[in-house]
Amino acid sequence: MLEPSGLYYPYRFARFYLLGMQDVLGTEGLDAILGLAGLTTYLRDLPPDNMERKFDFSILAALSAALEEWYGARGGRGLSLRIGRSWFDQGLHSFGAFAGMAHPAFLALPLHSRARLGLDALCAIFMQHTDQQMKLTVQDTTYEVSVDVSPMAWGRQADRPVCHALVGLMQACLHYASDGYEYHVYENACRAAGYDDCVFVINQKPIGQTGG
Known part of the structure:
Protein backbone atom coordinates (compact mmCIF):
# COMPACT_ATOMS: atom_id res chain seq x y z
CA MET A 1 0.00 0.00 0.00
CA GLY A 91 -23.72 9.57 -10.03
CA LEU A 92 -21.24 12.31 -10.92
CA HIS A 93 -23.58 13.40 -13.72
CA SER A 94 -26.05 14.61 -11.07
CA PHE A 95 -23.65 17.16 -9.56
CA GLY A 96 -23.45 20.88 -10.26
CA ALA A 97 -24.23 22.16 -13.73
CA PHE A 98 -24.59 18.61 -15.10
CA ALA A 99 -28.03 18.45 -13.50
CA GLY A 100 -29.35 20.97 -16.05
CA MET A 101 -27.71 19.59 -19.17
CA ALA A 102 -30.73 17.56 -20.24
CA HIS A 103 -32.82 20.74 -20.43
CA PRO A 104 -33.90 21.79 -23.95
CA ALA A 105 -32.32 25.22 -23.47
CA PHE A 106 -28.91 23.63 -22.91
CA LEU A 107 -29.33 21.16 -25.77
CA ALA A 108 -30.11 24.08 -28.09
CA LEU A 109 -26.64 25.55 -27.56
CA PRO A 110 -23.95 25.00 -30.22
CA LEU A 111 -22.08 21.74 -29.83
CA HIS A 112 -18.74 23.38 -29.05
CA SER A 113 -20.38 25.42 -26.28
CA ARG A 114 -21.91 22.33 -24.70
CA ALA A 115 -18.58 20.51 -24.77
CA ARG A 116 -16.73 23.38 -23.14
CA LEU A 117 -19.44 23.87 -20.52
CA GLY A 118 -19.28 20.16 -19.74
CA LEU A 119 -15.55 20.33 -19.10
CA ASP A 120 -16.01 23.54 -17.10
CA ALA A 121 -18.61 21.78 -14.96
CA LEU A 122 -16.35 18.77 -14.39
CA CYS A 123 -13.45 20.97 -13.28
CA ALA A 124 -15.72 23.01 -11.00
CA ILE A 125 -17.13 19.91 -9.29
CA PHE A 126 -13.70 18.51 -8.48
CA MET A 127 -12.33 21.89 -7.44
CA GLN A 128 -15.26 22.40 -5.06
CA HIS A 129 -15.58 18.95 -3.54
CA THR A 130 -12.12 17.32 -3.70
CA ASP A 131 -8.42 18.08 -3.26
CA GLN A 132 -7.91 17.43 -6.98
CA GLN A 133 -7.20 20.78 -8.61
CA MET A 134 -8.17 21.05 -12.28
CA LYS A 135 -7.78 23.80 -14.86
CA LEU A 136 -9.28 24.03 -18.35
CA THR A 137 -7.38 25.84 -21.11
CA VAL A 138 -8.81 26.41 -24.59
CA GLN A 139 -6.34 26.10 -27.47
CA ASP A 140 -6.99 26.63 -31.20
CA THR A 141 -8.23 23.11 -31.93
CA THR A 142 -8.07 21.39 -28.55
CA TYR A 143 -9.00 21.71 -24.91
CA GLU A 144 -6.38 20.99 -22.26
CA VAL A 145 -7.27 19.94 -18.74
CA SER A 146 -4.41 20.02 -16.24
CA VAL A 147 -4.58 18.20 -12.90
CA ASP A 148 -1.96 19.19 -10.34
CA VAL A 149 -2.15 15.96 -8.32
CA SER A 150 -4.02 13.07 -9.89
CA PRO A 151 -5.06 10.34 -7.44
CA MET A 152 -4.26 7.64 -10.00
CA ALA A 153 -0.66 8.86 -10.30
CA TRP A 154 0.00 9.52 -6.60
CA GLY A 155 3.25 7.90 -5.46
CA ARG A 156 3.66 5.94 -8.69
CA GLN A 157 6.50 5.82 -11.21
CA ALA A 158 5.94 4.77 -14.80
CA ASP A 159 7.30 5.32 -18.29
CA ARG A 160 3.85 6.24 -19.60
CA PRO A 161 0.68 8.00 -18.42
CA VAL A 162 -1.37 6.04 -15.88
CA CYS A 163 -4.49 8.18 -15.27
CA HIS A 164 -6.72 6.20 -17.61
CA ALA A 165 -9.80 6.45 -15.39
CA LEU A 166 -9.67 10.24 -15.65
CA VAL A 167 -9.52 9.92 -19.45
CA GLY A 168 -12.66 7.76 -19.33
CA LEU A 169 -14.31 10.22 -16.95
CA MET A 170 -13.71 13.10 -19.38
CA GLN A 171 -14.97 11.02 -22.30
CA ALA A 172 -18.20 10.32 -20.40
CA CYS A 173 -18.55 13.96 -19.39
CA LEU A 174 -18.28 15.07 -23.02
CA HIS A 175 -20.64 12.34 -24.22
CA TYR A 176 -23.21 13.55 -21.70
CA ALA A 177 -22.79 17.28 -22.37
CA SER A 178 -22.86 16.82 -26.16
CA ASP A 179 -25.91 14.54 -26.06
CA GLY A 180 -24.17 11.49 -27.48
CA TYR A 181 -21.00 12.53 -29.31
CA GLU A 182 -17.66 10.82 -28.69
CA TYR A 183 -14.44 12.81 -28.26
CA HIS A 184 -10.79 11.83 -28.53
CA VAL A 185 -9.18 12.33 -25.12
CA TYR A 186 -5.61 11.38 -24.23
CA GLU A 187 -3.18 12.05 -21.41
CA ASN A 188 -0.22 13.98 -22.79
CA ALA A 189 1.79 14.30 -19.55
CA CYS A 190 1.63 12.46 -16.24
CA ARG A 191 3.19 13.00 -12.81
CA ALA A 192 3.91 9.27 -12.62
CA ALA A 193 6.17 9.73 -15.67
CA GLY A 194 8.03 12.67 -14.14
CA TYR A 195 5.96 15.68 -15.23
CA ASP A 196 4.80 18.42 -12.87
CA ASP A 197 1.12 17.97 -13.75
CA CYS A 198 -1.10 15.47 -15.50
CA VAL A 199 -2.32 17.07 -18.73
CA PHE A 200 -5.22 15.78 -20.80
CA VAL A 201 -5.78 16.88 -24.40
CA ILE A 202 -9.22 16.78 -26.03
CA ASN A 203 -9.93 17.44 -29.69
CA GLN A 204 -12.58 20.15 -29.96
CA LYS A 205 -14.34 18.36 -32.81
CA PRO A 206 -16.02 15.10 -31.88
CA ILE A 207 -14.95 11.89 -33.57
CA GLY A 208 -16.36 11.66 -37.08
CA GLN A 209 -17.25 15.35 -37.43
CA THR A 210 -15.63 16.91 -40.49
CA GLY A 211 -17.54 20.18 -40.83
CA GLY A 212 -16.57 23.56 -39.40
Whole structure:
Protein backbone atom coordinates (compact mmCIF):
# COMPACT_ATOMS: atom_id res chain seq x y z
CA MET A 1 0.00 0.00 0.00
CA LEU A 2 1.29 3.46 -0.90
CA GLU A 3 1.97 6.12 1.72
CA PRO A 4 -1.10 8.29 2.45
CA SER A 5 -1.16 11.50 0.45
CA GLY A 6 -3.12 13.70 2.84
CA LEU A 7 -5.31 14.59 -0.15
CA TYR A 8 -8.88 13.38 -0.36
CA TYR A 9 -12.03 12.69 -2.33
CA PRO A 10 -15.38 12.73 -0.55
CA TYR A 11 -16.65 9.27 0.28
CA ARG A 12 -19.51 9.60 -2.22
CA PHE A 13 -17.11 10.14 -5.15
CA ALA A 14 -15.11 7.10 -4.02
CA ARG A 15 -18.30 5.08 -3.68
CA PHE A 16 -19.24 5.95 -7.27
CA TYR A 17 -15.75 4.90 -8.37
CA LEU A 18 -15.98 1.50 -6.69
CA LEU A 19 -19.47 1.00 -8.09
CA GLY A 20 -17.99 1.78 -11.51
CA MET A 21 -15.32 -0.86 -10.90
CA GLN A 22 -18.00 -3.36 -9.91
CA ASP A 23 -20.02 -2.49 -13.02
CA VAL A 24 -17.04 -3.17 -15.30
CA LEU A 25 -15.25 -6.00 -13.47
CA GLY A 26 -18.15 -7.74 -11.75
CA THR A 27 -18.22 -8.47 -8.03
CA GLU A 28 -15.57 -11.19 -8.19
CA GLY A 29 -13.26 -9.01 -10.28
CA LEU A 30 -13.64 -6.10 -7.88
CA ASP A 31 -12.95 -8.36 -4.91
CA ALA A 32 -9.78 -9.65 -6.59
CA ILE A 33 -8.46 -6.13 -7.19
CA LEU A 34 -9.34 -5.01 -3.66
CA GLY A 35 -7.48 -8.01 -2.28
CA LEU A 36 -4.44 -7.41 -4.47
CA ALA A 37 -4.36 -3.74 -3.45
CA GLY A 38 -4.60 -4.61 0.25
CA LEU A 39 -8.01 -2.95 0.57
CA THR A 40 -9.99 -5.85 1.98
CA THR A 41 -11.99 -3.52 4.24
CA TYR A 42 -14.03 -2.61 1.15
CA LEU A 43 -14.86 -6.24 0.40
CA ARG A 44 -17.74 -5.97 2.85
CA ASP A 45 -18.76 -2.32 2.74
CA LEU A 46 -18.41 0.40 0.16
CA PRO A 47 -17.45 3.90 1.34
CA PRO A 48 -20.42 5.65 2.97
CA ASP A 49 -22.78 7.68 0.81
CA ASN A 50 -21.83 11.09 2.18
CA MET A 51 -19.62 14.03 1.25
CA GLU A 52 -17.04 13.74 4.02
CA ARG A 53 -13.68 14.36 2.36
CA LYS A 54 -11.75 11.42 3.83
CA PHE A 55 -10.94 8.98 0.99
CA ASP A 56 -7.19 9.29 0.46
CA PHE A 57 -5.74 9.61 -3.05
CA SER A 58 -3.31 6.78 -2.28
CA ILE A 59 -6.20 4.30 -2.26
CA LEU A 60 -7.13 5.20 -5.83
CA ALA A 61 -3.47 4.95 -6.85
CA ALA A 62 -3.29 1.47 -5.31
CA LEU A 63 -6.44 0.39 -7.16
CA SER A 64 -5.09 1.68 -10.47
CA ALA A 65 -1.77 -0.09 -9.96
CA ALA A 66 -3.53 -3.32 -9.00
CA LEU A 67 -5.62 -3.22 -12.19
CA GLU A 68 -2.47 -3.07 -14.31
CA GLU A 69 -0.76 -5.77 -12.25
CA TRP A 70 -3.73 -8.15 -12.55
CA TYR A 71 -4.74 -7.51 -16.17
CA GLY A 72 -1.47 -6.24 -17.67
CA ALA A 73 -0.71 -2.72 -18.88
CA ARG A 74 -2.94 -2.87 -21.96
CA GLY A 75 -5.80 -4.72 -20.28
CA GLY A 76 -5.65 -2.49 -17.22
CA ARG A 77 -5.73 0.61 -19.40
CA GLY A 78 -8.82 -0.53 -21.29
CA LEU A 79 -10.65 -1.49 -18.11
CA SER A 80 -9.71 1.78 -16.40
CA LEU A 81 -11.14 3.75 -19.33
CA ARG A 82 -14.42 1.88 -18.95
CA ILE A 83 -14.36 2.33 -15.18
CA GLY A 84 -13.88 6.07 -15.63
CA ARG A 85 -16.92 6.25 -17.90
CA SER A 86 -19.02 4.21 -15.50
CA TRP A 87 -17.78 6.36 -12.59
CA PHE A 88 -19.46 9.35 -14.23
CA ASP A 89 -22.65 7.41 -14.90
CA GLN A 90 -22.89 6.09 -11.33
CA GLY A 91 -23.72 9.57 -10.03
CA LEU A 92 -21.24 12.31 -10.92
CA HIS A 93 -23.58 13.40 -13.72
CA SER A 94 -26.05 14.61 -11.07
CA PHE A 95 -23.65 17.16 -9.56
CA GLY A 96 -23.45 20.88 -10.26
CA ALA A 97 -24.23 22.16 -13.73
CA PHE A 98 -24.59 18.61 -15.10
CA ALA A 99 -28.03 18.45 -13.50
CA GLY A 100 -29.35 20.97 -16.05
CA MET A 101 -27.71 19.59 -19.17
CA ALA A 102 -30.73 17.56 -20.24
CA HIS A 103 -32.82 20.74 -20.43
CA PRO A 104 -33.90 21.79 -23.95
CA ALA A 105 -32.32 25.22 -23.47
CA PHE A 106 -28.91 23.63 -22.91
CA LEU A 107 -29.33 21.16 -25.77
CA ALA A 108 -30.11 24.08 -28.09
CA LEU A 109 -26.64 25.55 -27.56
CA PRO A 110 -23.95 25.00 -30.22
CA LEU A 111 -22.08 21.74 -29.83
CA HIS A 112 -18.74 23.38 -29.05
CA SER A 113 -20.38 25.42 -26.28
CA ARG A 114 -21.91 22.33 -24.70
CA ALA A 115 -18.58 20.51 -24.77
CA ARG A 116 -16.73 23.38 -23.14
CA LEU A 117 -19.44 23.87 -20.52
CA GLY A 118 -19.28 20.16 -19.74
CA LEU A 119 -15.55 20.33 -19.10
CA ASP A 120 -16.01 23.54 -17.10
CA ALA A 121 -18.61 21.78 -14.96
CA LEU A 122 -16.35 18.77 -14.39
CA CYS A 123 -13.45 20.97 -13.28
CA ALA A 124 -15.72 23.01 -11.00
CA ILE A 125 -17.13 19.91 -9.29
CA PHE A 126 -13.70 18.51 -8.48
CA MET A 127 -12.33 21.89 -7.44
CA GLN A 128 -15.26 22.40 -5.06
CA HIS A 129 -15.58 18.95 -3.54
CA THR A 130 -12.12 17.32 -3.70
CA ASP A 131 -8.42 18.08 -3.26
CA GLN A 132 -7.91 17.43 -6.98
CA GLN A 133 -7.20 20.78 -8.61
CA MET A 134 -8.17 21.05 -12.28
CA LYS A 135 -7.78 23.80 -14.86
CA LEU A 136 -9.28 24.03 -18.35
CA THR A 137 -7.38 25.84 -21.11
CA VAL A 138 -8.81 26.41 -24.59
CA GLN A 139 -6.34 26.10 -27.47
CA ASP A 140 -6.99 26.63 -31.20
CA THR A 141 -8.23 23.11 -31.93
CA THR A 142 -8.07 21.39 -28.55
CA TYR A 143 -9.00 21.71 -24.91
CA GLU A 144 -6.38 20.99 -22.26
CA VAL A 145 -7.27 19.94 -18.74
CA SER A 146 -4.41 20.02 -16.24
CA VAL A 147 -4.58 18.20 -12.90
CA ASP A 148 -1.96 19.19 -10.34
CA VAL A 149 -2.15 15.96 -8.32
CA SER A 150 -4.02 13.07 -9.89
CA PRO A 151 -5.06 10.34 -7.44
CA MET A 152 -4.26 7.64 -10.00
CA ALA A 153 -0.66 8.86 -10.30
CA TRP A 154 0.00 9.52 -6.60
CA GLY A 155 3.25 7.90 -5.46
CA ARG A 156 3.66 5.94 -8.69
CA GLN A 157 6.50 5.82 -11.21
CA ALA A 158 5.94 4.77 -14.80
CA ASP A 159 7.30 5.32 -18.29
CA ARG A 160 3.85 6.24 -19.60
CA PRO A 161 0.68 8.00 -18.42
CA VAL A 162 -1.37 6.04 -15.88
CA CYS A 163 -4.49 8.18 -15.27
CA HIS A 164 -6.72 6.20 -17.61
CA ALA A 165 -9.80 6.45 -15.39
CA LEU A 166 -9.67 10.24 -15.65
CA VAL A 167 -9.52 9.92 -19.45
CA GLY A 168 -12.66 7.76 -19.33
CA LEU A 169 -14.31 10.22 -16.95
CA MET A 170 -13.71 13.10 -19.38
CA GLN A 171 -14.97 11.02 -22.30
CA ALA A 172 -18.20 10.32 -20.40
CA CYS A 173 -18.55 13.96 -19.39
CA LEU A 174 -18.28 15.07 -23.02
CA HIS A 175 -20.64 12.34 -24.22
CA TYR A 176 -23.21 13.55 -21.70
CA ALA A 177 -22.79 17.28 -22.37
CA SER A 178 -22.86 16.82 -26.16
CA ASP A 179 -25.91 14.54 -26.06
CA GLY A 180 -24.17 11.49 -27.48
CA TYR A 181 -21.00 12.53 -29.31
CA GLU A 182 -17.66 10.82 -28.69
CA TYR A 183 -14.44 12.81 -28.26
CA HIS A 184 -10.79 11.83 -28.53
CA VAL A 185 -9.18 12.33 -25.12
CA TYR A 186 -5.61 11.38 -24.23
CA GLU A 187 -3.18 12.05 -21.41
CA ASN A 188 -0.22 13.98 -22.79
CA ALA A 189 1.79 14.30 -19.55
CA CYS A 190 1.63 12.46 -16.24
CA ARG A 191 3.19 13.00 -12.81
CA ALA A 192 3.91 9.27 -12.62
CA ALA A 193 6.17 9.73 -15.67
CA GLY A 194 8.03 12.67 -14.14
CA TYR A 195 5.96 15.68 -15.23
CA ASP A 196 4.80 18.42 -12.87
CA ASP A 197 1.12 17.97 -13.75
CA CYS A 198 -1.10 15.47 -15.50
CA VAL A 199 -2.32 17.07 -18.73
CA PHE A 200 -5.22 15.78 -20.80
CA VAL A 201 -5.78 16.88 -24.40
CA ILE A 202 -9.22 16.78 -26.03
CA ASN A 203 -9.93 17.44 -29.69
CA GLN A 204 -12.58 20.15 -29.96
CA LYS A 205 -14.34 18.36 -32.81
CA PRO A 206 -16.02 15.10 -31.88
CA ILE A 207 -14.95 11.89 -33.57
CA GLY A 208 -16.36 11.66 -37.08
CA GLN A 209 -17.25 15.35 -37.43
CA THR A 210 -15.63 16.91 -40.49
CA GLY A 211 -17.54 20.18 -40.83
CA GLY A 212 -16.57 23.56 -39.40
